[in-house]
Amino acid sequence: xxxxxxxxxxxxxxxxxxxxxxxxxxxxxxxxxxxxxxxxxxxxxxxxxxxxxxxxxxxxxxxxxxxxxxxxxxxxxxxxxxxxxxxxxxxxxxxxxxxxxxxxxxxxxxxxxxxxxxxxxxxxxxxxxxxxxxxxxxxxxxxxxxxxxxxxxxxxxxxxxxxxxxxxxxxxxxxxxxxxxxxxxxxxxxxxxxxxxxxxxxxxxxxxxxxxxxxxxxxxxxxxxxxxxxxxxxxxxxxxxxxxxxxxxxxxxxxxxxxxxxxxxxxxxxxxxxxxxxxxxxxxxxxxxxxxxxxxxxxxxxxxxxxxxxxxxxxx
Amino acid sequence: xxxxxxxxxxxxxxxxxxxxxxxxxxxxxxxxxxxxxxxxxxxxxxxxxxxxxxxxxxxxxxxxxxxxxxxxxxxxxxxxxxxxxxxxxxxxxxxxxxxxxxxxxxxxxxxxxxxxxxxxxxxxxxxxxxxxxxxxxxxxxxxxxxxxxxxxxxxxxxxxxxxxxxxxxxxxxxxxxxxxxxxxxxxxxxxxxxxxxxxxxxxxxxxxxxxxxxxxxxxxxxxxxxxxxxxxxxxxxxxxxxxxxxxxxxxxxxxxxxxxxxxxxxxxxxxxxxxxxxxxxxxxxxxxxxxxxxxxxxxxxxxxxxxxxxxxxxxxxxxxxxxxxxxxxxxxxxxxxxxxxxxxxxxxxxxxxxxxxxxxxxxxxxxxxxxxxxxxxxxxxxxxxxxxxxxxxxxxxxxxxxxxxxxx
Numbered sequence: 001x002x003x004x005x006x007x008x009x010x011x012x013x014x015x016x017x018x019x020x021x022x023x024x025x026x027x028x029x030x031x032x033x034x035x036x037x038x039x040x041x042x043x044x045x046x047x048x049x050x051x052x053x054x055x056x057x058x059x060x061x062x063x064x065x066x067x068x069x070x071x072x073x074x075x076x077x078x079x080x081x082x083x084x085x086x087x088x089x090x091x092x093x094x095x096x097x098x099x100x101x102x103x104x105x106x107x108x109x110x111x112x113x114x115x116x117x118x119x120x121x122x123x124x125x126x127x128x129x130x131x132x133x134x135x136x137x138x139x140x141x142x143x144x145x146x147x148x149x150x151x152x153x154x155x156x157x158x159x160x161x162x163x164x165x166x167x168x169x170x171x172x173x174x175x176x177x178x179x180x181x182x183x184x185x186x187x188x189x190x191x192x193x194x195x196x197x198x199x200x201x202x203x204x205x206x207x208x209x210x211x212x213x214x215x216x217x218x219x220x221x222x223x224x225x226x227x228x229x230x231x232x233x234x235x236x237x238x239x240x241x242x243x244x245x246x247x248x249x250x251x252x253x254x255x256x257x258x259x260x261x262x263x264x265x266x267x268x269x270x271x272x273x274x275x276x277x278x279x280x281x282x283x284x285x286x287x288x289x290x291x292x293x294x295x296x297x298x299x300x301x302x303x304x305x306x307x308x309x310x311x312x313x314x315x316x
Numbered sequence: 317x318x319x320x321x322x323x324x325x326x327x328x329x330x331x332x333x334x335x336x337x338x339x340x341x342x343x344x345x346x347x348x349x350x351x352x353x354x355x356x357x358x359x360x361x362x363x364x365x366x367x368x369x370x371x372x373x374x375x376x377x378x379x380x381x382x383x384x385x386x387x388x389x390x391x392x393x394x395x396x397x398x399x400x401x402x403x404x405x406x407x408x409x410x411x412x413x414x415x416x417x418x419x420x421x422x423x424x425x426x427x428x429x430x431x432x433x434x435x436x437x438x439x440x441x442x443x444x445x446x447x448x449x450x451x452x453x454x455x456x457x458x459x460x461x462x463x464x465x466x467x468x469x470x471x472x473x474x475x476x477x478x479x480x481x482x483x484x485x486x487x488x489x490x491x492x493x494x495x496x497x498x499x500x501x502x503x504x505x506x507x508x509x510x511x512x513x514x515x516x517x518x519x520x521x522x523x524x525x526x527x528x529x530x531x532x533x534x535x536x537x538x539x540x541x542x543x544x545x546x547x548x549x550x551x552x553x554x555x556x557x558x559x560x561x562x563x564x565x566x567x568x569x570x571x572x573x574x575x576x577x578x579x580x581x582x583x584x585x586x587x588x589x590x591x592x593x594x595x596x597x598x599x600x601x602x603x604x605x606x607x608x609x610x611x612x613x614x615x616x617x618x619x620x621x622x623x624x625x626x627x628x629x630x631x632x633x634x635x636x637x638x639x640x641x642x643x644x645x646x647x648x649x650x651x652x653x654x655x656x657x658x659x660x661x662x663x664x665x666x667x668x669x670x671x672x673x674x675x676x677x678x679x680x681x682x683x684x685x686x687x688x689x690x691x692x693x694x695x696x697x698x699x700x701x702x703x704x705x706x707x708x709x710x711x712x713x714x715x716x717x718x719x720x721x722x723x724x
Contacts, residue, residue: 026447029421036414132505141507145438145463148445227413228442231507233435234409274418278404282360 016162025155032154035226037267038161039219043244044251044259045168046215051245052253053176054208055188056108060120062240063127064213066232067099068092068220070131073144073230083150084160089221096217097210104206112191128236143231146224157226164222168215173256175211184208188254216240250292252299261300348392351656353378353646354401354425356415356440358432361407365589366432366635370455371402373636374429376624377643387647390654398647405431405440412436416443426656430454430642435507437461441469450658452646452665454638457511458685468658470665470680472642474690479606480515482692483556483582484523486604486704486714494716496554496579500529500547502567504559508585509533512558528552533559533567540567544574554580561586565595572599577719580604582692590631593698598724600695602717604703607693609637609675613708618674632700634693641675 016034025031043065050058071092075081081088107119131138138144175181183204186194195201220240224230243266244259251262269288273281292300355374358367378400381387386397401423403415412431419425428451431440437456441464444451451469453461457476461469487495501516503509509532520527529550531543544567547555555578557564564586571578581603586592588605611622611632621640625633645665650656653664662684670678680686693700694714701712717723 027421029417032414032417032421141510142434142460148442148464151446154446227410227439229409229439231409231435233507234439237408237410239408239410274404278402279359281404282406 013162013166017159020155020158025153025158031158033267033271035154035158035161037264038158038165039223040243040247040263040267041165041260042161042168042215042219043240044248044263045165045172046212046219047241047244048248048253048255048259049172049175049184049208049212049215052248052255052259053172053181053184053188054205056205056209057113057117057245058120058209058212059117059238059241059245060122060124061212061216061244062236062238063120063124064096064100064216065220065223065240066124066127066131066236067096068217069224069230069235070138070144070220071095071217072221072224073139073146074137076146077139077144083147084156084225089160089218089225092221092224093214093217096220097214100210100213101206104209105202108205108209109202124236124238124241128232131232131236139231141232143229143234146228146230148228151228154226157222160222164215164218167218169256169260171211171215176256180204180207185254246289248299250289250296250299252301255299255301258299258301265300348389348396348656351387351389351396351398351427351650352401352423352425353398353427353429354403354419354423355429356405356412356419356431356436357402358405358407358412358436359402360404363407363433365591366455367405367407369633369635370430370432370639372625372628373621373639374402374643375400376621376636377640377647381647387651389650389656391656401425405436407436409435409439413439413443416440416447420447420449425449427452427646427650427658427661429646430639434460437471438464441466444468448658450662452642452649454642458687460511462683462685466684468662470662470684470686472638472645472678472680472686472688474608475687476511476515477518478687479584479690480512480519481522482606482690482704483516483604484519484525486582486692487525487554487580488523489706490714490716496716498528498550498552498554499525500531500550500552500555501527502531502533502543502555502557502559504535504563504585505532506535509558512584516556533563535560536563538566540570541574544570544576547578548574548576553578554582556582556584557587558584559586561589561592564592568596568599568603572720575720577717579716581717582606587695588634588693588700590633593695598697601697601723602715603695605634605693605695605700607634607691607700608688609634609641610691610693610700610702610708611637612702612710613637613676615674615676616672621674634691634700637674638688641673641678644673645670645678 020031023030047061050056072088075088103123107116111119132141183199186199187201187204191201247262247266248259250266252258270285273284277284357371358364378398382397386395388395403418405412405415428444428449430453431437432455434456437453438460441451441453445466445468448468453469454472456471456473458471459476461471501513503513529552533540564583583603584606587603588607593600611618618637621636625636648670649661649664649668652668653660666680675688678686689705691702692704694703702709703714
């Protein structure tokens with residue numbers, strides 16, 4: 001069984017990497033759809049580290065996504081980097097991680113639970129407003145327009161998206177299998193007990209927030225290279241937090257594959273709703289989420305766990 | 317056995333999804349039976365109302381063309397009917413891009429018609445550029461659009477400086493003794509508001525008007541009483557307002573409550589909507605609104621389109637003419653180009669003088685932009701009367717608002 005699982009880890013990425021060779025990236029919507037799904041999977045994993053494993057509900061994740069995009073846009077518009085520059089994307093991720101550390105230390109040392117969630121929401125709004133009022137530096141409310149001339153195909157974006165997704169999954173897996181993961185779960189389950197056991201609460205919380213922010217920043221930086229108009233309304237949109245949170249919760253927060261399942265399931269669900277119910281698709285999408293949360297409180301992955309528990313009971 | 321069944325179910329699901337996401341290539345290979353035009357329009361979200369008007373106007377223009385048998389395409393030596401597809405842009409720039417991707421890659425559209433507002437039009441123009449599909453755009457200020465140097469789009473809209481001149485054109489048309497003296501700029505704190513504020517300041521300088529006060533209003537704020545008291549204490553008697561209809565309604569209601577008498581209130585964006593008048597009734601009288609078009613203007617079919625809209629929705633629209641004309645020019649250009657090839661259609665758009673649209677004659681400039689004059693209207697007994705352009709006003713004379721207490 002373990003061997004089979006390991007094989008899947010190799011087969012699925014290879015199959016995904018081969019898809020642009022089978023489907024023309026210029027004319028196939030599937031490639032664009034998967035590119036967006038990769039971004040959502042990476043964002044769900046980034047939020048899962050903070051919200052799922054550490055139990056710190058951050059509603060300001062869109063700030064890290066937006067900042068990653070703006071780092072690229074500002075550097076590119078000043079000739080410091082160019083199209084799909086790895087340095088630019090890395091800078092986007094690092095910028096977001098640094099912001100997470102700077103803001104995480106005061107927020108996480110003072111605020112918990114709902115108050116922390118509201119604090120992070122405030123961070124997103126502050127950053128959005130600072131960008132709107134940023135004048136020529138940020139392009140103000142109209143944002144920064146980048147040159148589309150270098151774009152030839154979506155294929156590089158697709159592959160970079162796939163790499164970021166695998167990186168996010170790999171990083172989450174490594175973290176959860178290490179002593180850091182144990183510390184994060186201990187903090188989530190009982191902060192007082194974790195602290196009494198010698199876990200440095202603030203250090204691990206800030207680490208989770210910064211690691212999540214780094215991935216979100218990378219996603220923002222990549223997406224800026226695809227959209228070419230980086231504006232506050234599009235990149236500092238609360239949707240970049242709400243969708244990943246819903247996908248994580250639906251799939252199963254605090255698990256490795258739950259958020260992946262949630263992201264794929266909701267991406268397909270939204271797509272089908274848009275196609276078959278064009279005028280009322282937000283109602284259907286909202287209903288789908290309410291039903292999923294009502295009947296699957298542990299997420300889709302919880303179904304599998306429930307099944308295996310039942311099987312154990314039957315055996316006994 | 318169970319595992320096999322699970323794998324079969326997942327496989328079947330993925331095949332279904334793949335079939336949905338990858339439409340057959342045969343669609344392109346088969347003989348062309350129709351012209352497919354798509355539009356990423358916000359039909360949900362906060363600008364869905366604008367999107368609804370836009371969608372209706374495009375559908376009417378295409379329905380009228382189809383009623384005549386479609387468009388003659390020289391390449392196929394026959395008339396082809398037009399199929400119109402709308403994808404929801406969800407009032408969000410990222411979603412507008414996704415809608416464009418669906419139109420081009422799933423629906424396989426030949427050409428794209430405009431979205432609305434600059435925030436959606438620019439990202440769609442970028443997407444059209446990437447996918448090399450012609451985008452016939454409107455509803456975006458040319459100064460936001462021009463830096464893109466698009467090779468696959470054109471734009472039809474009014475220039476921001478001209479729009480900013482309108483309140484001053486109207487004010488200076490009054491005899492000097494009647495003119496309000498203390499002007500305030502009241503802009504919503506948004507991309508539109510910031511851009512328009514700059515344009516209005518330039519215009520004020522040009523017309524030698526002094527701006528006594530300038531305030532940015534929070535979008536969606538429920539209380540403007542602090543700003544209104546400030547305006548009242550400074551003796552402001554005229555103002556240019558830019559905000560959404562809900563904010564404009566709040567502003568006028570609270571002005572009345574505070575007995576703040578403003579002789580001339582020139583609204584932009586929000587005061588033109590029917591909701592503005594429905595909510596305020598007679599209190600909306602005397603308020604001015606910017607507008608793109610009027611069914612009363614003496615252009616071919618303008619009245620007919622206005623009547624059709626009125627019959628269906630029991631209200632007027634100052635935007636449908638723009639969108640109807642936009643679709644008209646695209647259809648004329650397709651016929652002129654004799655093909656649905658985007659590059660050739662764009663070339664035809666750039667070189668054809670379009671005569672007799674519902675917006676009058678239209679001519680694109682070499683930079684891909686065609687402009688029209690933004691108008692000004694005054695609410696009077698539930699109707700919007702044309703104030704500017706003066707030659708289209710039909711004899712309507714601007715009325716300055718009396719104090720609230722003197723109104724019936």
